[in-house]
């Protein structure tokens with residue numbers, strides 16, 4: 210089997226991407242954030258208090274003839290950005306881009322944080338990290354990818370996220386029309402459950418490439434690129450008027466400043482992020498101060514290769530044994 214579905218930016222600065230999925234019988238369509246940085250599949254639901262729902266589509270298990278309560282099971286998740294949710298668990302038929310998993314664990318939210326209530330275009334998440342991170346208790350549940358794997362033509366899924374445009378996620382096959390040249394693979398450390406791998410180094414603008422193993426996670430659910438402070442300060446030293454603002458919680462600069470590109474290495478391959486991706490957003494609609502798409506990871510305890518980096522490449526998440534991750538120019 211294979212599947213292929215759109216990855217649609219939810220706002221004009223690509224803060225997150227959503228993908229249409231169907232749940233249950235008859236199918237209920239929700240727009241979910243496919244997130245390689247977590248491993249819970251949870252949705253806004255008929256059980257979510259109405260004052261915590263603001264425009265999201267919801268999953269109603271009672272309207273699905275194939276839903277089953279996973280009795281006695283609960284879940285609770287807290288994300289890196291401070292948002293979170295918790296609830297109960299059903300199994301039901303779940304489809305992404307024509308690929309169906311029967312009795313997928315669908316975690317129905319009983320409570321969501323205010324940040325999630327405010328994200329009106331996001332109806333929930335599909336965790337595509339390793340199942341070891343799943344928070345359902347007393348027995349943890351498998352991700353959509355782990356459930357689908359036995360039926361996939363190839364044990365992979367790919368992410369083709371785009372800058373200010375709709376991209377795609379494919380399951381079970383590698384679409385050679387979506388990239389140029391070769392795919393460069395590198396080893397994944399699957400413990401504790403993220404797609405953890407290393408960059409082989411970086412360069413700022415036309416500067417020399419600094420070879421250095423930088424370990425981090427490729428996370429489609431994180432908007433920006435978070436790297437060690439030394440790298441980030443070297444980058445913003447090249448930006449007129451840049452400063453690390455306590456007030457805005459990161460590097461800001463005059464929107465009119467010229468930004469250098471940023472190149473990261475995967476083994477011997479090089480991926481150059483355009484300055485436009487790093488001139489991420491105005492700090493408010495009328496401001497002339499802009500917030501950077503490259504920020505320091507020092508507060509996170511982990512480096513995160515988020516969408517600002519991933520949207521530069523065609524990325525293959527390979528569930529082979531051992532797992533690996535591949536990057537290609539597109």
Ligand SMILES: N[C@H]1[C@H](O)[C@@H](N2CCC[C@H]2CO)[C@@H]2OC[C@H]1O2
Pocket residue numbers: 225242244245246247288289290292325334428429430431432
């Ligand atoms: N894996 C990420 C997750 O996808 C993010 N959000 C959690 C809930 C919605 C989603 C998109 O905003 C959050 O930022 C970092 C980490 O947690």
